[in-house]
Amino acid sequence: MLRAADVERLLAGVDSAEVAEERLGVVARVGRAAVADALAALRDAGFESLVDLLGIDTGEHVEVTYHLRSYASGQDLFVKTALPYDGELESVWQVYPSALMPERETAELFGLRLSEHPNPKRLLTTDGVPPLLRKDVPVRTPEEFTR
């Protein structure tokens, strides 16, 4: 079983990393400037695959979750960071190429700016569509939409 202490040891060189065991599994919270360093350290420690990348609008900020996995030990690890609304999501594709498309998706659906991404275009929606997954974007019926 993966313990918080193990992950803390792996993230020793990273600023402001807090590791906790939650319902979800082991969750490491890092400052947004340290994400790339933290992920690189974890990849070198055996978390070779990024399974998923998602954003959550918590009401105060956009929380971005990186879901990592080590196939050798069969362990999952979640790395979370908080970004301000309309903030900048720095691409981690150099560490995990599988982040390429989920990052584009997260950026467009939460209204973030994507930096250092090789192809920072929209992924799912067309230009002019509001950041759909933000809580302040309401769901409208077709009638409301045309009005």
Add this chain to the structure above:
Amino acid sequence: MSPLAASLLKVAACLGLMLANGVVMIWMLRKVLGHLHLRYGPLEAGPSGIFQTTMDVLKLLTKEDVTPNAADRALFYVAPLAVFVPSLAAYAALPFAPELRAVRLDAGLLYTFAALSLVPIGILMAGWASANKWSLIGGMRAAAQQIAYEVPLLLSVLPIVMLVGSADLGRIVEAQSGVWAGFLPRWFIFDPLLLPTFVVFAVAALIETNQTPFDMSEAESELVAGWATEYSAMKFGLLFLSEFSNQFIISALAVTLFFGGWLLPWVPESVSVALAPVTFLLKTYVGIFMLMWIRGTYPRVRIDTLMQLGWKRLIPISLALVVVMGVVIKALPALARVVG
């Protein structure tokens, strides 16, 4: 009757045959593919859907004829004709019976191949003029394929010409009359020297007529509809018709060259001659059925494999077969004379 009128009549007869073939073959293709694929094919229009193709032709005639804005209009209009006319012309030399053919040509075999080899030029025109990238790729593929396969196709029939001593299709058929060992028809397919020739011919012919597994220039799953993507209404109908007509011609050629043409073995000659056109058509349709069978089951080879097959295998093999045949029919008898 004036010669001009006679010629026109012959062209009309060939055209009629071509149209009738088209209608029958399209229906047949649907039925054959249907039954190969656990379904029935057309059922509604007429008994077993035999009027389905007629209805489709009527539909094609009444459809809007779309020309893309960016198309090269002149070429776009000429291309279907450039595909259709050679295909029609190839009917001229086919011997349906001893005296039943449009023209008697000493170089009938060469003429038929010459007519067929004009078809890819029309395909290239269509591909280029459509101003569509898929069409362009399809047209280019057709041209590449043409260069690679015309040579082995012609070389593969050369041993027969050498053996018979004539490129007249009628004389080639006549040379196959009679039986070996009392029961085996003297068709060239049963000649051990010519059997490998038939294999080369069959492969090259499949490629020449753009049949699966070599339907490179159409390649539905890769190129949408290849060179014919932008064609609609009766222009498409013409392209479609000539494609089927080419299948008929190549199948008829195979029958003429290897399966004894109009000849019917084991029956008196008068019966054989009386039934000649029926025999010829039946044999040809068996060949067409084989083509459809292959079409319904085989995957497509890749273009680079196809080109390698042509240049690296078929051309050397067919050249070798020509040499072997030359040795057998010329050098050996000469040697025998010298020794004897």
Add this chain to the structure above:
Amino acid sequence: MSDPRYEIYEAGLIGEGMHTPPVLPAGLRRAPGGVDGLRTEHLVVNMGPQHPSTHGVLRMIVELDGEEVVTAEASIGYLHRGIEKVAEHRRYDALGTLMDRGDYVAGIMGELAAALATEQLLEVEVPPKANWLRSLTSELNRIASHLVWFGTFGLDTGAMGQFLYAMRDREALLDILEAISGQRMMFNYVRPGGVVRDLPPGIDAKIREFVDTFENVYLPEHDALLGGNEIFQSRVKGIGVITREQALAFGLTGPNLRASGVKYDVRVDRPYAAYPELDFEVPVGEAGDAWDRYLVRMEEMRQAARMIRQCIDGMPEGPHMAKVPKLIKPPAGEVYAAVESARGETGVHLVSDGSEHPYRFRYRGPSLFALQALEEILPGHLLADVVMIIGSTDVMMGEIDR
């Protein structure tokens, strides 16, 4: 460059990423392409969204050098329905219906992922019978989904023969699934707490009969029709190689990952439903080419048939639904649940704030990750291989666009 045909390049309509392929991290290399010496032009073609072989509405923007692919870019979103946003306004027991419309060929497994996540939040214990029914329907659905892949993969190679044979078998499976769940594709069968109905009487015999025919007649027939064909083998062997490193770096899961030599199966490594009690093998490939992906999927169908028989034989008695409140209001929390769907790991990341609607519902579809690996794999292949490789990874647009 004053020729009007070059306007598209000058106006930047094709986008920057097209002409400057992205730099890749160490260990990942792009296949060499291009022409030496001669100056030629590249052809940019739009493959899709209405192309016969892009399986729905995938659009690949492919830059060709002759017939060779120089760059490939996937453009998606044509089927975007905002499932994740819609889910925030649905109750927990309706999440399954949304998952059905994600991966619409393998609906049961998607429903199961949503149900497992909800159950984790609720902390309910699912009765054994429900677990066995979940495994049974999952495996039935897996075969149906793989059959669709098998038929269309053959179509991609230009073979028409096998398609309707695959559809014949799928039809029998859909009939069985319809008898069990009441629906042919949008099952809505797996709900939080169990499954919605017990097996109808007499279905055991039907399933047994199907599995027997499938194992002994149909599957060998499929193998002979397509896999045994020499042309087909020459088309798939050595094509679209995804190495182990690439597979891990691009987050591939399921058959695509296993074909590259990583033995990871959610059913074995994070067991759910009745899988711990079932006896089955996980096929693993070596080379990671299209042929290995073909073999892995064919073997998975065989294993699924084995499991179905075990499920029928070992089906326990008892209730098929746990006691779950009508209005599900799970306590606040965040969970992740995954199942091995036909295409890989289908995961649901669920955040609850204690209300009757999910606060955040994330649908992790395996096809999205397979698709981005394609952008890396395709360069260097021929145009004809592009459709083959897309077909071999079995991407499903419903779950990519969500």
